Amino acid sequence: AQKITQTQPGMFVQEKEAVTLDCTYDTSDPSYGLFWYKQPSSGEMIFLIYQGSYDQQNATEGRYSLNFQKARKSANLVISASQLGDSAMYFCAIEDNNDMRFGAGTRLTVKP
Amino acid sequence: EPEVTQTPSHQVTQMGQEVILRCVPISNHLYFYWYRQILGQKVEFLVSFYNNEISEKSEIFDDQFSVERPDGSNFTLKIRSTKLEDSAMYFCAVKGGFGSGTQLSVL
Numbered sequence: 001a002q003k004i005t006q007t008q009p010g011m012f013v014q015e016k017e018a019v020t021l022d023c024t025y026d027t028s029d030p031s032y033g034l035f036w037y038k039q040p041s042s043g044e045m046i047f048l049i050y051q052g053s054y055d056q057q058n059a060t061e062g063r064y065s066l067n068f069q070k071a072r073k074s075a076n077l078v079i080s081a082s083q084l085g086d087s088a089m090y091f092c093a094i095e096d097n098n099d100m101r102f103g104a105g106t107r108l109t110v111k112p
Numbered sequence: 113e114p115e116v117t118q119t120p121s122h123q124v125t126q127m128g129q130e131v132i133l134r135c136v137p138i139s140n141h142l143y144f145y146w147y148r149q150i151l152g153q154k155v156e157f158l159v160s161f162y163n164n165e166i167s168e169k170s171e172i173f174d175d176q177f178s179v180e181r182p183d184g185s186n187f188t189l190k191i192r193s194t195k196l197e198d199s200a201m202y203f204c205a206v207k208g209g210f211g212s213g214t215q216l217s218v219l
Contacts, residue, residue, distance in 0.1 A: 043215075044210070044212050044213065045155075046210075047210065091154075091155055098160050099160045099167070099168040100145055100157065102155040102156075103154070105154055105155075
């Protein structure tokens with residue numbers, strides 16, 4: 001079974017608008033962590049935000065926030081006030097049972 | 113500041129040769145991960161390493177691959193007898209941080 005699913009292969013957003021990138025996951029481990037990474041065209045993986053399964057509040061890091069809905073097993077990334085530099089691949093990942101698996105990614109394009 | 117550094121940044125090798133990719137954590141970490149990303153494709157989990165032992169490995173991580181922590185700091189991924197399809201970006205990672213990757217090209 002797929003552990004982590006990103007259903008949006010590509011997304012477009014107008015500059016300065018907000019955008020939500022979807023991520024759902026599946027795990028039987030009660031303790032897990034959820035990550036979002038950004039991969040620009042240069043190839044490096046940039047850590048954006050982390051949510052622990054026992055965290056009571058949704059994680060936020062600057063313009064990034066994670067909409068964590070535990071019962072629905074979703075961990076959507078919200079990027080507010082999009083910038084042209086946000087254009088990249090975005091990967092959701094889950095860490096549990098001693099491994100960390102990635103979704104297929106969403107390519108975000110910010111339009112001027 | 114990256115949590116790990118990786119060397120080399122690029123490696124070109126002939127098919128059938130052995131390669132060793134290196135990862136050095138900046139600070140103390142318990143878990144290490146290796147991932148592979150073929151150009152334009154998803155990030156694939158290879159192996160996790162905890163307390164000097166393999167903790168979990170994927171179906172990709174066959175006998176061709178091995179990991180070691182030879183001196184308590186460096187963390188290596190060895191690929192024996194490389195194949196053309198091993199050409200990819202290889203990332204070392206710790207929780208919350210990725211190395212800059214090694215681009216492996218097998219000719």
